[in-house]
Amino acid sequence: MVLQDNAISYGSALVLSLLLLLPLLAKGCDMFTGQWVKDASYPLYDPSTCPFIRRPDLDCPTFRWQPQGCKLAWFNGVDFLQKNRGKKIMFVGDSLSLNQWQSLTCMLHSSVPKSPYTMTTEGTTISTFTFQEYGVEIKFDRNPYLVDIVSEKIGSVMKLDSINDGKNWLGMDTLIFNTWHWWSRKSWDYIQIGSNVTKDMDRMAAFEIGSLWGEPAAHSCAGQTEPLWGTNYPGGLPPEVGVLKRALGKITKPVTLLDITMLSLLRKDGHPSIYGIGGRTGNDCSHWCLSGVPDTWNEILYNYML
Template sequence: MGLKDNVISYGSALVVSLLLLLLLQEAEGCDMFTGRWVKDASYPLYDSSTCPFIRREFSCKKNGRPDLDYSTFRWQPQGCKLARFNGVAFLEKNKGKKIMFVGDSLSLNQWQSLTCLLHSSVPNSPYNLTTQGSISTFTFQEYGVEVKLDRNVYLVDIVREKTGRVLKLDSINDGKNWSEMDTLIFNTWHWWSRRGPTQPWDWIQIGSNVTKDMDRVAAFEIALGTWGKWVDTVVDTKKTKVFFQGISPSHYKGALWGEPTAKSCAGQKEPLLGTSYPGGLPAEVGVLKRALGKITKPVTLLDITMLSLLRKDGHPSAYGLGGQTGNDCSHWCLSGVPDAWNEILYNYMVV
């Protein structure tokens, strides 16, 4: 081999090395939670009207919402591109496994999104949907995949005693429902500020101290600490992947997104086109991140708050459970924003 060949060989190796370095830098610099929403003609990933088990409160199209642009946006992170959701690949990767969402109605929202995404990928594959107590199970029989939902609003326990219903901030007996899972996706916050007749507890207890009420954000943080200790002491993270869904925001104050005349999400037809939200992140996001930072075992935060804040157009508003008498700016239309949450989950679980 002559000098010229050596130079060519060295040059080729240098080019390959530089390309690999650039790819590595791109991968390391990929923040899946910072980016913008872009219009994509290939979206939505499924037609909600052909998802036979979708609940009425999320089925905005069936409920008569006339504009459908909310379902045609794709989440585009800065510096990289999410792998497109592939339901067959998801089912093959998780064959024989159990996946469980644990949380409130936002967990229900994401669970419904994932089951619709998967069913639309294998529409002729037999499935079974059962509910026992607080747990719903969607089974893809051909793959042996169970996608479960445990409706548990606070993660910590509510116990009925002689004095009434007691929210126990330092107790997680329901954790027995979460064992033997291969993937767990937790969520809580939506109900912590709830007051009045819909509040599902009468007393709050920490140790031997019982009180009628307390600062709700402080209670939220204590409960997260209890849950974090449960993860550290009970969960075998070599077997079970643990995710936390993050804080799903509401849109009831137009001034927060730069539209002071808007009193809610009603009539909103476009997302915010930038990468940041004028009103900033809600305080509970910081509380959650602080609590997660105290857990010694690996827990992945699906940090969906900012990307969801940008989607003032994605809520059911008058096209949810309450129909024209309601205005839901907390939950999300399907297809829609929770599909992006699940595309991010897919990039963690499959890609």
């Protein structure tokens, strides 16, 4: 399948997040090596107007990502809408894609609060936020694995070389992919590659095939109220980063990886923790507060669209 105009992807494992742009090129600035700094001008919007996931116990929105050697352009929602007038932008993935989709709709709505909009759903997987004045559609397609899981006589089969659900992506001007978060959880009965069907296989190997088309001592995000200061995560990068890069190296179409892994790893404080779904009976260290880290992902996305 040919992806139209720009295609963006990021993989995620707990706090791991990656962005991949096709075919956007780097702008001569390393936006991904830097550190978090306190900035009273943040957050970019009033979180009370978009109460998706918030924590009342910390000031996480007041942190700004500061790259080394350059500075991110301030997010301008009106400029974003004007540049994408009449276009369709779709996030494809799991609940972390939902996180980023919610973030972008909040950032844009706060820029044009009086501009009319609509919210619609198609079936159980696709949601669309439309800025009617600009004809801009911001879509979310829930597809945790990106490849197909189909029901057959033997049970549910994950087909690593099949993306029939990609029909939902046709006609999009920008596609933003997210995967990995669910690959460690077995929600299928069999895995199929071509005609070979197996009960299971190494998840890293499966992830690599399917991708072809807090500090180390902190075992929980509970009680974390500050980022890790500095430019490096003490525990190193997760192995999924290498898997994804190897997979991308096999893709013939030129790609540029927008690697927001490190900046996300440094934000051990940015998760809902006991304030997420499930309340104090749970501890959500997978998703992100809004406003918060996903806003930075979208700031970087905006800077690459300039």
